[in-house]
Amino acid sequence: MSKPVGATEMSSKQHRFDAMVGALTDDLFRYAYWLCRDKHLAEDLVQETLLRAWRFMDNLRDVKAVKSWLITTLRREHARLYERKRLQRVEMEMNDISDGAGDTSWAAAEISELHSRIHALTDDYREPLALQVILGYSVAEIAETMDLSKSAVMTRLFRARKQLLDAVEDLPEQRAGG
Amino acid sequence: MNCLDFRRAYLTDPYNLEAEQVTHVRECDACARYANKQTAADRRLEAALRIPVPKELGPNIIFERSMRGRRSLRVFAMAAGVMLTVAATFGIALYGVGSGQDFGEEFKGEFIAHMAHDPIHMQSASQLTGQQAGASLQQVALEMGIDVGANIDNVIAAKRCDLDGHQAAHFVVEEEGVRATAFLLPNESLEQSEWMDNESGQHGMLIPTKGGVIAVFCPERQMLVRVGEQLQNSVKWSSS
Numbered sequence A: 001m002s003k004p005v006g007a008t009e010m011s012s013k014q015h016r017f018d019a020m021v022g023a024l025t026d027d028l029f030r031y032a033y034w035l036c037r038d039k040h041l042a043e044d045l046v047q048e049t050l051l052r053a054w055r056f057m058d059n060l061r062d063v064k065a066v067k068s069w070l071i072t073t074l075r076r077e078h079a080r081l082y083e084r085k086r087l088q089r090v091e092m093e094m095n096d097i098s099d100g101a102g103d104t105s106w107a108a109a110e111i112s113e114l115h116s117r118i119h120a121l122t123d124d125y126r127e128p129l130a131l132q133v134i135l136g137y138s139v140a141e142i143a144e145t146m147d148l149s150k151s152a153v154m155t156r157l158f159r160a161r162k163q164l165l166d167a168v169e170d171l172p173e174q175r176a177g178g
Numbered sequence B: 001m002n003c004l005d006f007r008r009a010y011l012t013d014p015y016n017l018e019a020e021q022v023t024h025v026r027e028c029d030a031c032a033r034y035a036n037k038q039t040a041a042d043r044r045l046e047a048a049l050r051i052p053v054p055k056e057l058g059p060n061i062i063f064e065r066s067m068r069g070r071r072s073l074r075v076f077a078m079a080a081g082v083m084l085t086v087a088a089t090f091g092i093a094l095y096g097v098g099s100g101q102d103f104g105e106e107f108k109g110e111f112i113a114h115m116a117h118d119p120i121h122m123q124s125a126s127q128l129t130g131q132q133a134g135a136s137l138q139q140v141a142l143e144m145g146i147d148v149g150a151n152i153d154n155v156i157a158a159k160r161c162d163l164d165g166h167q168a169a170h171f172v173v174e175e176e177g178v179r180a181t182a183f184l185l186p187n188e189s190l191e192q193s194e195w196m197d198n199e200s201g202q203h204g205m206l207i208p209t210k211g212g213v214i215a216v217f218c219p220e221r222q223m224l225v226r227v228g229e230q231l232q233n234s235v236k237w238s239s240s
Helices: A007-036 A039-059 A063-085 A106-120 A123-133 A139-146 A150-170 B003-012 B019-027 B029-049 B059-089 B105-117 B125-131 B137-143 B221-234
Strands: B155-163 B166-175 B178-186 B194-199 B202-209 B212-218
Touching: A007 A039, A007 A063, A007 A123, A039 A063, A039 B105, A063 A139, A063 B105, A106 A150, A106 B029, A123 A139, A123 A150, A123 B029, A139 A150, A150 B003, A150 B029, B003 B019, B003 B029, B019 B029, B105 B155, B105 B202, B105 B212, B137 B155, B137 B166, B155 B178, B178 B221, B202 B221, B212 B221
Parallel strands: none
Antiparallel strands: B155 B166, B166 B178, B178 B212, B194 B202, B202 B212
């Protein structure tokens, strides 16, 4: 029979867990969101990933490897979700991901427009961009994560950024105060 | 480096410029202006990608959720106990009520997911020998009241795991570079043997026995069947 875990031991484990994954949770959510383009699904993916991290915490000794482990786990959870539930990749209405501040400034309008453009990217282009910009992955790291060649990753990043930055150029340029 | 190559490289990875690219932007005014313009645009792109995060997301919620699952199981067990007592009082025969839970479709996926995420599956045998020493299969199994016999060879890692609330002795066998993974789950039940074909590159067998369930996974069918039969013949559960 296993020994019950005491309150002190649990608290210590939770502190270690917070130290290990706490700083990564926000970016993990952002990456999950751009992977599945659904806020609630992203929350579920992150919750599931962190739950697994909790269970395997004692085996994750290398702090540097934690980030890559979390991303790999989340990607697999995302893939399982589609295998299990046979979710169809349909055009989804963009969930409201604004922070609800009611900001009607030009900056908010631009952000909203960029969100639409990012949503419109194919998965193949959107994911490497998210890995690079949100998680700071290098081309080599993206290639390893997505099981692609470096040249394929570079092509996708170039095309994604070109599509989006061309769109940014199209937006009317207004500066605050005039 | 010419301007076209520089601009293409800059659009691909503005965060990691190579020495040649840095030299070019210092020497070419047009590309320097281009780089400044793209950097500003890239900042706006980054701001768009960094969406707000729900306030309730975080490790604390994970901890609460994992504990909530265990409380649900205890409530279920209590309710089942009450039900049995009432039934016994009235002499009602209850059929099909066992001490364990049958695995549904979802739980089969849990094995695959566990293997995918458990770090021992991401390491080579030589790495595991050093790090996982001290927890032989016999030790792990003994702690869980399981006798695995003496004939399970080539075990490279063994540990006790929690699979979504179910305790399992989890171990890995490697022969000529091929790994078979097995889970021994005491006090669990299964109506009949089940096969899983090519789930994420693994074939699997779930084997019901008196006292527990044996689950084996391997990318090669022959090895899968051999290890499965070996375990079925040698594993003894303390509850049976």
